[in-house]
Amino acid sequence: MDMEGLHSFVAVAREKSISRAAQALHVTQPTLSARLKKLERDLGVSLLDRSWDGIRLTKHGRFFLTYSIGMFEALEEAATLLRRRGERTAGGPIDAITDALRLRVGVESFFFPAFMKPLVRGIQAAVPDAECKFVTKTSELLLSLADCDSLDLCLHYTTGPRPNLVSHHLANDRFVLLYPKTGYPDIRPDMSNAHLLKDKRFVLFESAPLLSFPKVTSQAFLKLFGDIPDRFHIVQDIEAALDIVAGGFGYTFVPVTSIYQLLGGPLPFHARLMPEAYLSLPILLSHASAPASPQPVAELSAVILSALQAYVQQIDPAYRLA
Amino acid sequence: MDMEGLHSFIAVAREKSISKAAQALHVTQPTLSARLRKLEEGLGVTLLARSWDGIRLTKEGRFFLSYSVDLFQQVEEAAAILNQDGGGGILERPLEAIANERRLRIGIESFYYPAFLPAIIAGVRSVVPDAECRFVNKTSDLLTGMVDCDSLDLCLNFNYVGDLHPHSRLVQFDRAVLLVPSEGYPHIEDDLSNAPLLADRPFILFDNSPLRQYSEVTERVFHHLLGRVPERFHIVNDVTVMADMLSCGFGYTFIPRSSLLHLMGGPLPFRAIELEADFLISPVFITLSQTAAGRHPIEEIGRAITDRLKASMEEAFVGKEAYGYRRKGG
Numbered sequence: 306m307d308m309e310g311l312h313s314f315v316a317v318a319r320e321k322s323i324s325r326a327a328q329a330l331h332v333t334q335p336t337l338s339a340r341l342k343k344l345e346r347d348l349g350v351s352l353l354d355r356s357w358d359g360i361r362l363t364k365h366g367r368f369f370l371t372y373s374i375g376m377f378e379a380l381e382e383a384a385t386l387l388r389r390r391g392e393r394t395a396g397g398p399i400d401a402i403t404d405a406l407r408l409r410v411g412v413e414s415f416f417f418p419a420f421m422k423p424l425v426r427g428i429q430a431a432v433p434d435a436e437c438k439f440v441t442k443t444s445e446l447l448l449s450l451a452d453c454d455s456l457d458l459c460l461h462y463t464t465g466p467r468p469n470l471v472s473h474h475l476a477n478d479r480f481v482l483l484y485p486k487t488g489y490p491d492i493r494p495d496m497s498n499a500h501l502l503k504d505k506r507f508v509l510f511e512s513a514p515l516l517s518f519p520k521v522t523s524q525a526f527l528k529l530f531g532d533i534p535d536r537f538h539i540v541q542d543i544e545a546a547l548d549i550v551a552g553g554f555g556y557t558f559v560p561v562t563s564i565y566q567l568l569g570g571p572l573p574f575h576a577r578l579m580p581e582a583y584l585s586l587p588i589l590l591s592h593a594s595a596p597a598s599p600q601p602v603a604e605l606s607a608v609i610l611s612a613l614q615a616y617v618q619q620i621d622p623a624y625r626l627a
Numbered sequence: 628m629d630m631e632g633l634h635s636f637i638a639v640a641r642e643k644s645i646s647k648a649a650q651a652l653h654v655t656q657p658t659l660s661a662r663l664r665k666l667e668e669g670l671g672v673t674l675l676a677r678s679w680d681g682i683r684l685t686k687e688g689r690f691f692l693s694y695s696v697d698l699f700q701q702v703e704e705a706a707a708i709l710n711q712d713g714g715g716g717i718l719e720r721p722l723e724a725i726a727n728e729r730r731l732r733i734g735i736e737s738f739y740y741p742a743f744l745p746a747i748i749a750g751v752r753s754v755v756p757d758a759e760c761r762f763v764n765k766t767s768d769l770l771t772g773m774v775d776c777d778s779l780d781l782c783l784n785f786n787y788v789g790d791l792h793p794h795s796r797l798v799q800f801d802r803a804v805l806l807v808p809s810e811g812y813p814h815i816e817d818d819l820s821n822a823p824l825l826a827d828r829p830f831i832l833f834d835n836s837p838l839r840q841y842s843e844v845t846e847r848v849f850h851h852l853l854g855r856v857p858e859r860f861h862i863v864n865d866v867t868v869m870a871d872m873l874s875c876g877f878g879y880t881f882i883p884r885s886s887l888l889h890l891m892g893g894p895l896p897f898r899a900i901e902l903e904a905d906f907l908i909s910p911v912f913i914t915l916s917q918t919a920a921g922r923h924p925i926e927e928i929g930r931a932i933t934d935r936l937k938a939s940m941e942e943a944f945v946g947k948e949a950y951g952y953r954r955k956g957g
């Protein structure tokens with residue numbers, strides 16, 4: 306796959322016509338068609354429906370369009386910032402971003418709102434003068450970054466062996482069922498009447514979490530309803546999911562660490578901790594086995610781990626949600 | 628540029644050696660070197676420093692590495708999801724839901740995202756209570772691009788550089804606010820006269836997209852406020868992370884005040900002081916798709932969201948001194 310293919314696909318989606326897209330990109334129609342065919346071949350699905358009255362995106366095409374626009378934009382952005390860097394001699398913000406002396410910490414996007422403060426306090430205690438970079442992304446991406454030395458520390462879900470990293474177990478995550486306070490039936494702690502939710506709108510995460518849909522989410526649906534529901538709100542991240550449930554607009558189940566930061570006060574929705582049979586997912590703190598950073602990463606990792614352990618023990622969701 | 632180039636670059640960064648990377652990718656060294664050169668030529672920068680004792684990433688290389696990993700991962704992810712759907716159909720319902728054009732698809736600029744969501748959800752519910760929605764959290768440029776490709780029905784965006792999107796409408800003007808921890812930091816006067824005291828503390832900087840969109844604005848504010856560009860930075864990619872760092876007393880920053888909307892219901896966990904209004908700060912815009920009208924009462928939804936946001940933005944910042952919010956002029 307190459308960027309020309311992505312660019313061509315985005316142009317066709319915008320112009321809704323092969324000939325106009327070819328004009329906009331200053332290429333011939335056969336060139337454009339060849340690029341699109343190559344993209345479809347690389348992905349193994351057809352993205353476009355070619356019919357006598359024009360061109361339309363297939364279901365897969367509409368799904369892939371968000372990715373294409375995002376990737377194309379990211380690449381433009383990288384190129385622009387690199388060019389600006391080249392034009393400047395002095396330091397400043399753009400240099401700061403590339404500075405490897407910074408302590409670089411990644412946190413899984415499902416639970417960063419819960420762990421950010423204890424994490425920052427741990428870092429402050431150990432290296433008060435450190436300058437930091439915090440990255441909130443999926444565990445898979447964080448581990449890939451750590452693997453090529455682009456992160457010093459990361460807090461993540463387990464996703465297969467990583468020989469370059471040293472990992473410490475922090476806690477096991479499990480699902481919590483969240484539903485609005487009004488207009489919804491009360492769900493028993495053993496989930497025995499959860500099927501009452503089936504015709505409500507479920508808040509579904511797109512992109513990376515979909516990869517675990519067949520193994521995790523769909524299994525949970527089958528246990529709860531005997532079927533997979535078909536009414537959904539789609540979100541990219543946990544903050545939107547929580548706002549939707551709090552706004553009375555839908556229900557969902559998410560890892561319980563996603564609401565740790567809210568457990569100190571009254572919750573804006575009902576929350577039922579689901580049995581571990583639905584999900585039991587280890588959370589790990591990892592750092593490079595041979596860190597290249599000038600920071601004392603291994604020592605720092607030990608300090609942060611104990612700060613996080615203290616925080617996790619104090620939360621005790623089973624007790625607070627009982 | 629192609630994925631082979633990105634993949635090769637990531638492998639070299641991971642293995643710290645051309646020969647080991649070539650082995651890992653099952654290609655010859657000359658092939659790998661050619662791919663890397665092509666990538667560097669495409670970008671117009673040197674990513675790798677080759678010396679007698681091995682290979683190292685340049686500063687540009689380190690910067691580009693996180694993009695490469697991200698891009699590569701996205702391609703892999705999209706391909707994996709599409710292929711899973713091809714075999715067995717277990718992803719049929721979620722994919723159908725995501726790709727469904729009848730869904731109401733709403734984009735929100737990342738800076739506004741946590742702040743605006745409750746008002747947007749309430750606005751949507753008031754007009755189309757039964758709608759199924761998709762909420763997308765991205766940068767403004769990307770969102771207006773998605774509206775153009777018919778992949779969003781409306782978005783809330785700002786506009787710092789370039790022309791305003793022809794279908795963007797004003798929601799509300801905005802202000803910049805300086806955010807300073809309440810403890811462990813010098814007390815900054817309401818007139819900001821002693822703001823240069825902050826200059827040796829770490830400034831919380833948003834990486835990448837915001838930096839591209841308004842690095843010049845940021846530098847102007849730096850000079851106005853501190854008399855120079857600071858040298859110490861924390862880097863973040865999320866407004867919530869920024870707020871947590873401020874409340875821990877780990878750094879200071881300035882942002883559009885509308886990003887604080889969701890926090891104005893009680894005392895702020897930090898101090899907020901408005902800056903002069905004549906700085907270039909983008910108003911908040913709403914952009915409606917011109918083709919959405921056949922699917923949704925888009926004008927009505929747009930109006931409901933605009934009215935709610937406008938009303939809450941007008942009152943949220945008035946008389947909140949007790950919450951730690953200082954308006955310009957007292």
